[in-house]
Amino acid sequence: MHRASNLTITRRDMLIAGMTSAAAATALRRAEAEVAVSERGAAPPHAKVFFNVNGVERALELDTRTTLLDALREHLHLTGTKKGCDHGQCGACTVIVDGRRMNSCLSLAVMHEGGNITTIEGLGTPNNLHPMQAAFIRHDGYQCGYCTPGQICSAVAVLAELEANVPSHVTGNLTAAAELTHDELRERMSGNICRCGAYSNIVDAITEVAGRKV
Amino acid sequence: MRSFTYERAASPQEAASAAARRPNAKFIAGGTNLLDLMKLEIETPAHLVDVNSLALDRIDPTPEGGLRIGALVRNTDLAADMRVRRDYGVLARALLAGASGQLRNRATTAGNLLQRTRCPYFYDTNQACNKREPGSGCSAVGGFSRQHAIVGASEACIATHPSDMAVAMRALDATVETIRPDGQTRTIPIAEFHRLPGDTPHIETVLEPGELITAVTLPKPVGGTQVYHKVRDRASYAFALISVAAIIHKDGTGRVALGGVAHKPWRVEAAETDMPRGAKSVTAGLLDGAKPTPENAFKLPLVERTFGAIIDEARG
Numbered sequence: 001m002h003r004a005s006n007l008t009i010t011r012r013d014m015l016i017a018g019m020t021s022a023a024a025a026t027a028l029r030r031a032e033a034e035v036a037v038s039e040r041g042a043a044p045p046h047a048k049v050f051f052n053v054n055g056v057e058r059a060l061e062l063d064t065r066t067t068l069l070d071a072l073r074e075h076l077h078l079t080g081t082k083k084g085c086d087h088g089q090c091g092a093c094t095v096i097v098d099g100r101r102m103n104s105c106l107s108l109a110v111m112h113e114g115g116n117i118t119t120i121e122g123l124g125t126p127n128n129l130h131p132m133q134a135a136f137i138r139h140d141g142y143q144c145g146y147c148t149p150g151q152i153c154s155a156v157a158v159l160a161e162l163e164a165n166v167p168s169h170v171t172g173n174l175t176a177a178a179e180l181t182h183d184e185l186r187e188r189m190s191g192n193i194c195r196c197g198a199y200s201n202i203v204d205a206i207t208e209v210a211g212r213k214v
Numbered sequence: 215m216r217s218f219t220y221e222r223a224a225s226p227q228e229a230a231s232a233a234a235r236r237p238n239a240k241f242i243a244g245g246t247n248l249l250d251l252m253k254l255e256i257e258t259p260a261h262l263v264d265v266n267s268l269a270l271d272r273i274d275p276t277p278e279g280g281l282r283i284g285a286l287v288r289n290t291d292l293a294a295d296m297r298v299r300r301d302y303g304v305l306a307r308a309l310l311a312g313a314s315g316q317l318r319n320r321a322t323t324a325g326n327l328l329q330r331t332r333c334p335y336f337y338d339t340n341q342a343c344n345k346r347e348p349g350s351g352c353s354a355v356g357g358f359s360r361q362h363a364i365v366g367a368s369e370a371c372i373a374t375h376p377s378d379m380a381v382a383m384r385a386l387d388a389t390v391e392t393i394r395p396d397g398q399t400r401t402i403p404i405a406e407f408h409r410l411p412g413d414t415p416h417i418e419t420v421l422e423p424g425e426l427i428t429a430v431t432l433p434k435p436v437g438g439t440q441v442y443h444k445v446r447d448r449a450s451y452a453f454a455l456i457s458v459a460a461i462i463h464k465d466g467t468g469r470v471a472l473g474g475v476a477h478k479p480w481r482v483e484a485a486e487t488d489m490p491r492g493a494k495s496v497t498a499g500l501l502d503g504a505k506p507t508p509e510n511a512f513k514l515p516l517v518e519r520t521f522g523a524i525i526d527e528a529r530g
Contacts, residue, residue, distance in 0.1 A: 045220065064219065064262070065215045065217060094316055100290075102320050103316045103320070106245060107320065108249065111245065111264055113222070154316065157315070167299065169307075174303055175296070187450050191314025
């Protein structure tokens with residue numbers, strides 16, 4: 001995606017630069033150049049999308065290629081959500097959409113018309129932490145912190161999934177409710193990679209929050 | 215990613231005709247596989263038809279006593295459905311063995327069937343791949359082939375199908391329902407849905423251009439002990455080296471399908487008559503004619519031992 005948009009900018013810059021060297025860079029001609037670029041089909045298709053992010057309604061017109069992750073970070077400047085692998089493998093981009101956790105890097109922003117999106121910024125604030133954020137701090141559930149927003153969004157959703165009786169790969173009896181064990185939390189959090197290896201503290205933090213709910 | 219135009223479809227037929235009308239159009243539902251491939255420019259659709267708002271997200275009982283699973287039912291919802299957990303345990307287990315919680319929340323029933331292979335040579339655009347670029351050759355043949363197919367492959371392609379869900383559906387004799395651009399519907403037995411690679415490995419299913427999956431139907435429950443055992447390099451969040459979906463009845467009869475060994479979920483019904491005789495004899499029939507590479511020959515004994523362990527477990 002970045003490669004393609006850089007290409008567009010480069011082409012436009014080259015047109016403008018070319019005109020400058022010909023000593024003809026008037027505003028009028030610059031406008032003509034931009035129209036010419038667009039007529040050649042270089043301007044990529046855009047689409048409108050309207051959704052709610054952390055309780056605020058947002059209307060955007062985006063290049064159709066924009067992922068939900070890039071819309072949040074680059075257009076709405078909610079940089080708490082992180083870009084790790086950008087391929088759905090690391091979980092750093094995890095956000096909660098319509099009550100469910102997902103990889104925001106593997107979804108187009110325009111696919112979320114009317115959606116309700118919660119990012120780490122919507123869970124708590126520095127002065128009013130979400131219980132999961134407070135527990136991560138208390139248990140040292142991170143070192144560098146890069147994966148932490150994704151870990152916390154995922155952890156909050158994991159507890160909701162347990163409450164909704166969603167089973168997991170390690171659930172022994174499929175027709176019974178899953179129990180809140182370390183094995184269950186490890187399995188359910190396996191889509192969030194922590195390069196620093198804070199896993200055991202992350203499990204402790206989630207266990208504490210879950211215990212308080214019960 | 216290449217740029218593309220985008221539309222939201224309002225009905226299944228509208229989606230099918232919209233996709234058929236434009237060259238190089240694709241449906242997008244969960245997008246978890248398609249967007250990954252679009253970022254790598256392995257998939258380069260010029261137009262996307264978003265089917266997420268279609269009313270295909272229900273699981274309904276059928277008059278025959280089975281379940282009709284809408285194409286858009288997310289993997290999490292299918293695995294969490296109490297009817298699936300109770301009556302089709304092999305399917306719930308297969309779904310839960312796949313991907314991560316985040317991905318299962320987005321991945322759909324139809325999209326899961328249409329997943330592309332995770333062959334590393336398919337993913338590396340600097341390598342020859344007949345699936346990605348027909349006629350360019352296959353770098354996996356003679357390459358690093360530990361993950362690849364041992365049965366049903368061809369000289370053109372030794373890729374495997376990555377789905378866990380589809381393996382369980384093959385064991386359950388599911389059928390795939392579709393709608394074509396002209397509004398005609400058809401049902402395709404899952405056994406006939408995926409193709410072997412032959413010399414056209416880029417054609418992976420029998421779907422026609424614009425044809426949209428609307429549902430997957432399960433016949434009435436068959437009972438038995440239902441097990442999905444996936445062997446992989448990590449305990450979670452990894453694709454299968456091999457997987458075994460088995461349904462075993464008290465008298466020792468049953469069914470078995472394999473994942474990670476072929477270009478499609480692998481099942482040989484004739485081999486199942488040997489089930490009361492044990493894993494060795496069934497596996498010999500299942501993998502008859504297997505042509506493993508030196509790097510993936512381990513899959514043959516791995517299938518037999520995994521299946522043997524399942525039979526032992528079912529007997530208690």
